[in-house]
Amino acid sequence: MTTVLTPPTESGSHKEPPPLKPPPRRIGRWVLFGAMIVVAVIMLYPFFVMGVTSLKSESQFLSGGGFSWLSWSSLTSVIPVGQEVLSSTIVCSSSIFIILCVGLPAGFAFSKLRFRLSTVVFLVIVSAMMVPLQAILMPEFVNVTKLGLTGGYTGAILVYAALGTPFSVFLFTTYFRGVPDELIEAGIVDGLGYFGALWRLVLPIAVPAIATVTVLQFIQIWDDLLVGLLFIQNTSDRPITVGLAVLAAGRTTSIPELMAGSIISALPAMLVYLGFQRYLVKGLTMGIDR
Amino acid sequence: MAEITFDGVTKIFGDNIPAVDQLSLHVAEGEFMVLVGPSGCGKTTALRMLAGLEDITAGSLSIGGTVVNNVLPKDRDVAMVFQNYALYPHMTVAQNMGFALKIRGQSKGEVARKVGEAAAILRLTEYLDRRPKALSGGQRQRVAMGRAIVRSPQAFLMDEPLSNLDAQLRVEMRLEIARIQRLLGVATVYVTHDQIEAMTMGDRVAVMRGGRLQQCDTPQDLYDHPKNDFVAGFMGSPPMNLLRVGLETTDAGVALALGSQRLAIPASYATSHHLPRVDGPGVVFGVRPEDVEVRDGSSADSLTTRVERREALGAEILVHLSLVDVGGDNAIVVNDSGAVVARPTKLVAKMGPRSGVSVGDHLDVRLNPDHFHFFDADSGLSLRRGV
Numbered sequence: 001m002t003t004v005l006t007p008p009t010e011s012g013s014h015k016e017p018p019p020l021k022p023p024p025r026r027i028g029r030w031v032l033f034g035a036m037i038v039v040a041v042i043m044l045y046p047f048f049v050m051g052v053t054s055l056k057s058e059s060q061f062l063s064g065g066g067f068s069w070l071s072w073s074s075l076t077s078v079i080p081v082g083q084e085v086l087s088s089t090i091v092c093s094s095s096i097f098i099i100l101c102v103g104l105p106a107g108f109a110f111s112k113l114r115f116r117l118s119t120v121v122f123l124v125i126v127s128a129m130m131v132p133l134q135a136i137l138m139p140e141f142v143n144v145t146k147l148g149l150t151g152g153y154t155g156a157i158l159v160y161a162a163l164g165t166p167f168s169v170f171l172f173t174t175y176f177r178g179v180p181d182e183l184i185e186a187g188i189v190d191g192l193g194y195f196g197a198l199w200r201l202v203l204p205i206a207v208p209a210i211a212t213v214t215v216l217q218f219i220q221i222w223d224d225l226l227v228g229l230l231f232i233q234n235t236s237d238r239p240i241t242v243g244l245a246v247l248a249a250g251r252t253t254s255i256p257e258l259m260a261g262s263i264i265s266a267l268p269a270m271l272v273y274l275g276f277q278r279y280l281v282k283g284l285t286m287g288i289d290r
Numbered sequence: 291m292a293e294i295t296f297d298g299v300t301k302i303f304g305d306n307i308p309a310v311d312q313l314s315l316h317v318a319e320g321e322f323m324v325l326v327g328p329s330g331c332g333k334t335t336a337l338r339m340l341a342g343l344e345d346i347t348a349g350s351l352s353i354g355g356t357v358v359n360n361v362l363p364k365d366r367d368v369a370m371v372f373q374n375y376a377l378y379p380h381m382t383v384a385q386n387m388g389f390a391l392k393i394r395g396q397s398k399g400e401v402a403r404k405v406g407e408a409a410a411i412l413r414l415t416e417y418l419d420r421r422p423k424a425l426s427g428g429q430r431q432r433v434a435m436g437r438a439i440v441r442s443p444q445a446f447l448m449d450e451p452l453s454n455l456d457a458q459l460r461v462e463m464r465l466e467i468a469r470i471q472r473l474l475g476v477a478t479v480y481v482t483h484d485q486i487e488a489m490t491m492g493d494r495v496a497v498m499r500g501g502r503l504q505q506c507d508t509p510q511d512l513y514d515h516p517k518n519d520f521v522a523g524f525m526g527s528p529p530m531n532l533l534r535v536g537l538e539t540t541d542a543g544v545a546l547a548l549g550s551q552r553l554a555i556p557a558s559y560a561t562s563h564h565l566p567r568v569d570g571p572g573v574v575f576g577v578r579p580e581d582v583e584v585r586d587g588s589s590a591d592s593l594t595t596r597v598e599r600r601e602a603l604g605a606e607i608l609v610h611l612s613l614v615d616v617g618g619d620n621a622i623v624v625n626d627s628g629a630v631v632a633r634p635t636k637l638v639a640k641m642g643p644r645s646g647v648s649v650g651d652h653l654d655v656r657l658n659p660d661h662f663h664f665f666d667a668d669s670g671l672s673l674r675r676g677v
Contacts, residue, residue, distance in 0.1 A: 183376050185341075189341055189342070189364070189370045192364065192393060196393075205379055205380055
């Protein structure tokens with residue numbers, strides 16, 4: 001018989017090593033990751049449904065099984081998708097062009113030039129952001145109708161530009177306030193005027209702000225139905241959102257075709273967002289770290 | 291190259307308080323003029339008016355004999371170096387330096403040649419293709435200098451260009467800027483709040499306070515003959531000791547009353563200065579820290595002091611002294627309620643690194659009688675005759 005002698009410990013008893021616990025930071029990261037997956041599923045599920053549904057014929061959709069390109073091939077015969085996407089593109093890009101052309105110099109002026117009542121004028125312009133579209137839609141419609149601009153793109157472009165400009169003025173002003181005055185002054189001493197400084201010095205460093213305004217306005221205008229429905233009355237000029245609304249409001253609506261159209265409608269906004277995402281984050285957080 | 295003249299130039303902002311008040315100053319061709327003063331003294335505003343970045347409320351400002359009050363900045367032919375360099379972040383070093391030339395329509399070859407020359411002077415040749423964010427503070431500062439010198443302007447304007455650099459780099463760039471300015475011989479107006487920069491770089495130094503020019507002189511004249519107690523206290527590190535004292539008659543002649551101690555004033559000061567009458571309002575007496583010398587044993591021309599604090603700076607020691615009143619080590623006078631009603635008169639002395647003084651020591655110090663300064667107790671103006 002053997003006796004195993006264990007060396008005495010200071011406390012007279014064995015000390016168990018502490019159980020391995022994952023550090024709290026790692027747990028927090030997993031919780032966050034899980035939450036993000038849940039959110040991502042919630043956000044992506046509609047797109048999944050749209051995709052799957054669009055790949056069925058009407059009968060397959062009703063029966064629940066099968067795969068077909070029929071809804072995609074028949075979509076162009078139901079609504080002029082190409083023309084509507086083109087219309088949306090024209091309206092969107094023209095509105096954004098006006099918004100940038102007005103917002104950029106206005107933001108520069110409000111942030112860098114000293115003139116009487118500049119703060120009051122700025123506040124009045126920015127306060128327009130608080131007015132909801134629905135509240136001014138009818139007066140806008142009356143005005144645009146009186147000008148005879150409700151047929152083609154012009155009326156809608158002007159309305160979108162008017163609605164988007166206050167936000168762009170606000171964003172550009174905030175951005176340019178973070179640009180040192182000395183940069184502009186150096187350009188002026190070097191031989192530039194204010195327009196020269198805006199064009200040659202400020203514009204190149206305002207890319208994040210320009211991208212932010214462009215993306216946010218693009219998504220807003222591209223996805224809007226109400227203004228397009230009211231202000232673009234020529235059926236040949238109607239944007240994609242109006243086209244889909246017409247499709248949905250038909251006597252017999254093909255859900256797979258509607259889903260295919262919805263994908264076409266949603267895709268450009270998603271691509272623009274993904275393409276400019278890097279600038280968007282930078283643009284929206286500007287001013288925070290200054 | 292041109293001369294610059296401020297003639298009664300005034301700038302008033304919205305609050306009706308003049309930021310610059312009747313500034314008259316002449317900068318000769320090729321001269322390095324330093325504007326120095328505490329924050330808010332109007333030196334930067336004066337420079338910005340010269341650059342055309344601020345309107346002039348009154349007076350006239352001329353460059354090369356032409357009044358430029360209403361001339362646009364781009365037409366003044368001056369180059370400016372800013373405190374934060376203001377380099378164009380989206381351009382390379384070469385593009386930054388050549389930008390002003392490009393705007394003026396110079397050919398690409400001419401721009402490249404001038405940029406190359408300036409880069410060689412500033413030792414920037416290998417950095418010409420870099421963007422500002424890839425440069426160190428000192429390199430950025432040199433690019434800002436380069437942007438100014440490629441233009442061969444009539445005048446250089448520099449607004450605290452070294453204040454963002456660390457101490458060692460500041461010393462290097464101080465020498466560099468002075469070297470380049472002498473090399474190019476262009477009239478330069480340099481703004482700083484650092485009196486060491488002012489003393490070491492300027493051909494002349496203009497001291498400003500509250501928008502007004504206090505004195506404009508060579509650095510040594512400013513140091514030796516300040517026109518008022520502000521200049522005396524501002525120029526020099528540590529600043530001049532300024533004590534408000536009374537005058538008394540003693541057996542040895544007129545003396546300064548420093549607490550209970552008396553310090554004889556050499557008779558020559560009665561002729562070289564407008565000293566006020568004895569028992570009058572008194573004067574502000576000034577003596578530089580380097581003119582306070584320790585001596586062995588007390589005498590008629592020495593003061594008994596106590597060491598309150600010592601600051602070892604390596605090459606020298608600054609010793610803070612308080613005058614010892616007869617009958618006590620500490621001259622702080624406290625009333626019945628415990629409030630301090632009088633403090634000991636303080637002096638700062640500059641001593642050698644190996645002077646073995648300790649806090650609490652009693653020292654007999656002699657104030658160099660050849661370098662006394664006297665200022666009017668009310669106006670602060672120097673009492674020296676002929677000022």
